Amino acid sequence: MLKGVLDVAVLAVLNERDSYGYDVVRRLREAGLEDVGDASVYGTLRRLFKAGALTSYVVPSDEGPYRKYYGLNDNGRDLLATSAKTWSAFAETMDHLLKELRAR
Amino acid sequence: MNPPEYAQAVRDALSDLPEADRDELLEDLDDHLAEVAAESDVPLDERLGTPEAYAAELRAAYEGKPAGAETRHDRRSVASQVRDRVTGAARHTHDRLLRLTPYRQLTAFLPELRPGWWVVRGYVIAALALSVLHRSTVLVPDDVAAWAFALGVVWVSVWLGRRTLEERPRFWWRLTAVTANAAGGVLLFGVLLTVSTTNSEPRPYAAQMKAPVPVSAFDGVYNLYPYAEDGTPLHGIRLYDQDGRPLTLDPEMYGYALDQRCLADPPLANEYPLRLFSYFSDVPMEPTQPDATGVFPGPQSICPSPSPGPASLAEAPPADTPPPPHPATPGTPGPIPAAPGPASTASASPSPALPSSPSPSSGGS
Numbered sequence: 281m282l283k284g285v286l287d288v289a290v291l292a293v294l295n296e297r298d299s300y301g302y303d304v305v306r307r308l309r310e311a312g313l314e315d316v317g318d319a320s321v322y323g324t325l326r327r328l329f330k331a332g333a334l335t336s337y338v339v340p341s342d343e344g345p346y347r348k349y350y351g352l353n354d355n356g357r358d359l360l361a362t363s364a365k366t367w368s369a370f371a372e373t374m375d376h377l378l379k380e381l382r383a384r
Numbered sequence: 385m386n387p388p389e390y391a392q393a394v395r396d397a398l399s400d401l402p403e404a405d406r407d408e409l410l411e412d413l414d415d416h417l418a419e420v421a422a423e424s425d426v427p428l429d430e431r432l433g434t435p436e437a438y439a440a441e442l443r444a445a446y447e448g449k450p451a452g453a454e455t456r457h458d459r460r461s462v463a464s465q466v467r468d469r470v471t472g473a474a475r476h477t478h479d480r481l482l483r484l485t486p487y488r489q490l491t492a493f494l495p496e497l498r499p500g501w502w503v504v505r506g507y508v509i510a511a512l513a514l515s516v517l518h519r520s521t522v523l524v525p526d527d528v529a530a531w532a533f534a535l536g537v538v539w540v541s542v543w544l545g546r547r548t549l550e551e552r553p554r555f556w557w558r559l560t561a562v563t564a565n566a567a568g569g570v571l572l573f574g575v576l577l578t579v580s581t582t583n584s585e586p587r588p589y590a591a592q593m594k595a596p597v598p599v600s601a602f603d604g605v606y607n608l609y610p611y612a613e614d615g616t617p618l619h620g621i622r623l624y625d626q627d628g629r630p631l632t633l634d635p636e637m638y639g640y641a642l643d644q645r646c647l648a649d650p651p652l653a654n655e656y657p658l659r660l661f662s663y664f665s666d667v668p669m670e671p672t673q674p675d676a677t678g679v680f681p682g683p684q685s686i687c688p689s690p691s692p693g694p695a696s697l698a699e700a701p702p703a704d705t706p707p708p709p710h711p712a713t714p715g716t717p718g719p720i721p722a723a724p725g726p727a728s729t730a731s732a733s734p735s736p737a738l739p740s741s742p743s744p745s746s747g748g749s
Contacts, residue, residue, distance in 0.1 A: 286445070300416075300419065302416065317441050318420060318431075319438045319439075320441050320442075321445070323445025323446040346415060
């Protein structure tokens with residue numbers, strides 16, 4: 281996966297609602313990123329947390345262990361906004377580049 | 385590998401990271417892996433790959449590098465790549481299907497059925513083994529030894545099932561187990577199918593279990609020779625009374641015995657004409673009196689070929705005699721549950737093996 285894309289994807293998923301690690305993996309897969317690795321998501325979450333973009337809190341679960349939920353803080357929302365802009369610009373550029381290819 | 389073991393292996397693989405980083409990264413790995421493990425029955429190392437590969441991906445993601453395919457699959461054996469493909473595809477399908485509520489409920493419910501399945505598959509295997517041993521379909525063990533054997537197999541099956549459940553065996557073993565279970569399921573289906581069809585087919589042995597009715601009314605009669613309407617001699621005609629009891633004669637009284645020499649199975653005592661041989665001479669018996677049409681049937685060879693002919697049993701009884709248990713309607717409920725059916729049709733034939741047997745139309749010598 282392209283560098284940085286997973287960060288944006290994880291931030292976007294968490295922007296929708298707070299989630300614990302495996303829930304993020306599942307939601308990313310459901311969204312279409314089917315090959316996303318569990319370890320990649322977990323590592324990304326920890327890095328974003330360390331970078332100060334995420335809050336985390338623990339919620340008791342009925343079925344299993346305590347779940348550590350992650351959510352965006354203000355830093356995270358800013359990061360998502362910037363990343364989304366970057367990504368959109370990038371996607372637009374790529375679209376434009378590939379337009380000729382598709383037209384042919 | 386259970387979650388703590390897996391987490392420990394990942395920790396070991398990352399032992400070169402600065403301790404602060406490692407602690408930060410792996411802080412809630414245990415909880416996370418427990419969560420992953422709780423999500424599905426598939427063992428962690430099948431779903432996530434080896435702990436080493438997982439650690440490499442984790443490291444790459446944590447350090448903000450793209451986790452390329454090469455970090456996950458470098459220097460992997462073909463077997464483990466095949467393994468990942470298979471489990472990956474299975475997991476993918478499973479994850480997709482999990483979005484459907486009925487599938488979720490089914491997967492939650494299936495594990496509860498497992499003990500029942502262990503018992504059933506053990507019983508089926510035992511029944512199959514006994515059937516092979518007895519060379520006939522054994523659905524219920526018929527003696528103490530057979531019961532002990534069946535219970536033993538069931539016990540082993542349950543034991544294996546429990547052990548498999550506890551130990552989380554390796555992938556190839558699991559694949560074998562899944563295949564074996566699927567084969568067992570197909571087998572069970574087949575057995576059930578056989579049972580349902582045998583129930584609607586004639587069961588001569590079941591018929592035999594009814595007490596035979598000796599026909600003592602005809603003094604001096606020790607064999608019967610059925611003929612078709614057109615005078616063709618019929619063979620393998622099984623006669624029953626109105627209650628499905630076999631009609632038997634008593635040839636021993638007259639110095640004859642059932643000829644078993646040509647048959648794999650003992651002949652039925654109510655399958656006419658009886659193949660008899662005299663205690664006093666070795667000549668197979670043939671009617672010595674002309675039949676109702678005044679025709680002498682020809683001599684029989686000692687071992688007539690059992691090949692079936694075109695005539696069906698439905699034509700066998702003469703029109704003016706009360707019909708025997710009607711074989712052409714095997715499924716019909718009636719007073720004769722053990723009615724013979726189409727299988728006897730196969731043997732009820734104008735015997736083509738008797739080339740010398742004259743038919744009435746050809747005049748008979």
